[in-house]
Amino acid sequence: MKKKLITLLPAFLITITLFAQENPQVQQEDNTLEGQFKEVVDESNNYQEYKVIKKYQINQLRQNILDTVSALESEISSSNQEINQKAKKIDSLSNQLKTTKEDLSLSKEKENGIELLGILTEKSTYNSIMWSIIFLLIIGLAFLFYKFKNSHKVTKESQLKLAETEMELETNRQKSLEREQKLRRKLQDEINKNRNK
Missing domain, CATH: 1.20.58 (Methane Monooxygenase Hydroxylase; Chain G, domain 1)
Structure with a gap:
């Protein structure tokens, strides 16, 4: 029995080993x-x-x-x-x-x-307001410039007339002075004549 067991045991082990090696390779x-x-x-x-x-x-x-x-x-x-x-x-x-x-x-x-002015307004409204103000200021400036020009013109004319008037006055004064001096001379001459008589 020992001999059979010894011969069968290696055969059995080889068979088990073959099956054990085949199973993992064949089936996962x-x-x-x-x-x-x-x-x-x-x-x-x-x-x-x-x-x-x-x-x-x-x-x-x-x-x-x-x-x-x-x-x-x-x-x-x-x-x-x-x-x-x-x-x-x-x-x-x-x-x-x-x-x-x-x-x-x-x-x-x-x-x-x-x-x-503390109020949120749209840019288009703001632009129209600002351009209106600028336009009004330009018109006002143009009006003031016109008035200034006219006033300046009137002032120049007045100064010219004043200068002319002053010149006429000076001329008249000179003439009056000359007449007065002539009259005084004549008067003096007459007084001198009357004294000598």
């Missing part, structure tokens, strides 16, 4: 739940029309299912938390966008308007 283990179900069913024995499944395999499959369900539940929970965080972030960004749009519209209003 499928760790999905479906793969595990197939493996349990395929490795089970048949009894009449029933399948006989080993307890450790069904327990292992049950544990794997529970682990998978637990992992999926934790993944769902973390996904829900992530969804909630992203929803909060979306709300925050929506509020930021709303305030940014309000600020933008206010900035556009300020950009398209100019504050005049």
Whole structure:
């Protein structure tokens, strides 16, 4: 019996080694739940029309299912938390966008308007007001220039007339002085004549 055992043992070991080496190369283990179900069913024995499944395999499959369900539940929970965080972030960004749009519209209003005497007016209204004021000032300036020119002309004419009048007056004064002097001479001559007589 020892001899048979010694001859059979190497043959048995070689067979086991060959099968052990062939299995990993031929089949790769499928760790999905479906793969595990197939493996349990395929490795089970048949009894009449029933399948006989080993307890450790069904327990292992049950544990794997529970682990998978637990992992999926934790993944769902973390996904829900992530969804909630992203929803909060979306709300925050929506509020930021709303305030940014309000600020933008206010900035556009300020950009398209100019504050005049504390009142925000549009640029077109401001431009028309300013050009009206400039036009009125130009008309006023032109009127004042015209009046100044006329006054200056009248003043020059008056100064010329005054100068002419002063010259005539001076001439008349000179003539009067000469006449007065002639009359005095004549008077003196007459007085002298009358004295000599």
